[in-house]
Amino acid sequence: MSVRLVWRKAVNAVMLGLTGVCALITVGVLGVILGYLAWHGGRDINWNFFTKLPAPVGEAGGGMANAIVGSAKLLVVASLFGIPIGLLSGVYLAEFGGRWYSFFVRYATDLLNGVPSIVIGIFAYAVVVVPRHQFSTLAGGFALGIMMIPIAVRSAEEFLRAVPSSLREAAMALGASRWRTVATVVIPAALQGIIGGIMLDLARVAGETAPLLFTAFNNLYWSPGWNQPTASLPVLIYTYAISPYDDWHRQAWAAGLVLLALVLAANIITRLMLSRRGAARGA
Amino acid sequence: MRFQISNLDFFYGPKQALFGLSLNIPTNHITALIGPSGCGKSTFLRTLNRMNDLIRHSHYTGEILLDGQDIRKIDAVNLRRRVGMVFQRPNPFPKSIFDNVAYGLRINGYQGRLADLVEHSLRRAALWDEVKDILHKSALILSGGQQQRLCIARALAVDPEVLLLDEPCSALDPVTTAKIEELMFTLKDSYTLAIVTHNMQQAARASDFTAFMLDGRLIEHRETSRLFTTPSDPRTEAYITGRFG
Secondary structure (H helix, E strand, O other): HHHHHHHHHHHHHHHHEEEEEEEHHHHHHHHHHHHHHHHHHHHHHOOHHHHOOOOOOOOOOOOHHHHHHHHHHHHHHHHHHHHHHHHHHHHHHHHHHHHHHHHHHHHHHHHHHOOOOHHHHHHHHHHHHHHHHHOOOHHHHHHHHHHHOOOOOHHHHHHHHOOOHHHHHHHHHOOHHHHHHHHHHHHHHHHHHHHHHHHHHHHHHHHOOHHOOOOOOOOOOOOOOOOOOOOOOHHHHHHHHHHOOOHHHHHEEEHHHHHHEEEEEEEEHHHHHHHHHHHHHHH | OOOEEEEEEEEOEEEEEEEEEEEEEEOOOOOEEEEOOOHHHHHHHHHOOHHHHHHEEEEEEEEEEEEEEEHHHHOHHHHHHHHEEEEOOOOOOOEEEHHHHHHHHHOOOOOOHHHHHHHHHHHHHOHHHHHOOOOEEEHHHHHHHHHHHHHHHHHOOOOEEEEEEEEEOOOOOOOHHHHHHHHHHOOOOOEEEEEEOOOOHHHHHOOOOOEEOOEEEEEEEEHHHHHHHOOHHHHHHHHHHOOOO
16 A cells, blocks of 8 residues: 555656646747847847848848838738738627628638648739739738738637627617627727737737748848838848858847847737736726 | 507527516606516516517517507617616726716717716716716726616616616615615606516515516516505515515
């Protein structure tokens, strides 16, 4: 009996330890990535990095201002396209959906979420780039916009569903129509959460490389307007990282650090917004 | 008579919840609906402003007349403006106190000085003095009783003809409950009120007429004073003397 007890205690301790170690590894991976990026890329982040164009190989200095602006423009196009469609679909699912059509939309959304990003890139290439014979910010933004839709749909639906139905009843009992109720009571009540979800969505596509490779392509210079190929941070990291030059490797690390910092910032802002929302609700 | 209801059968899908209800709700009086949980009081109340329309696969047969007009022939949105409702749990919008009261006015396209009507409504709901300095703060900082009076003010702002109250005091303490009952008295001069309550003392204190319901059927409906002193049906007597429910 006592041997059995010792054995059970040992198993218990080992398994507890194992879960703790795995949890530590999870946190550690992020820490190591951050540390590695900061170590390799931190030294190359300076004012020039944010304001100058890339320097030719062998020349010192240079920055990636065009890639930062390019990424921002891509995200603007993606947002204009992806967010309204995603949001309104989410509103439909949460507020108006019939049974089987909603099931179908939800299922399709999940499938879309699972479509590999390179496939979405090929699709955007086929429907935007090929007919216009032109790589462009629009094409890249279109690809990223498609990628944003599923998460925008699901986060909008989730946060709208979390709004108590008593608020809907209150508005309807005052003579508000369904749409009026949704627009003036339900969406405002869920807004912080929805915005948070969209921030995370943006942060996710900000780092996508594959859909941009043959849509936005790349550009060593500024990309005027929306109809020219453009540089972007992820593609630039990819290009620099596979190059044989040490200078470029360091720049790639620096760009990686900047990208990660942006994603982390979006995450932290989102968390803060969501926790403020929780506090407001508890009051 | 504000509401005339005859032979009302109500169904949630295949399940029948109300059986052949017929009663009248008189203008400028308070009608109380009492009965044990699940007897259909709330279902009945929510049929009157067609809130049950929102529940899928529900329907009713029979006739409900508001001022002589079949409520199925009135646009639901318009009907709900004329027949206001206060719910069991206070449900203020997560907006400012002012915006809560102004909500109904805004959605109905009210052209006038919102501030005056908001003040008027808050005064009618006996809440003005407590909130006049914090009108632009969130309604969620108010106490439960204040929130419920805010919901009443919000309902009054659109100037309904009828006010339906679905157990408005069940989440409130006795002092606050007394305030709301007092408020109901002052409101009945200008409105028709129907209140669902679990609390028989409340029905006895606050209403002019009482309807006793059991298992989806109307058992007895008469002046409150008579229903509570000389009930004609043995089931009513059993319920009001606390033998069940």
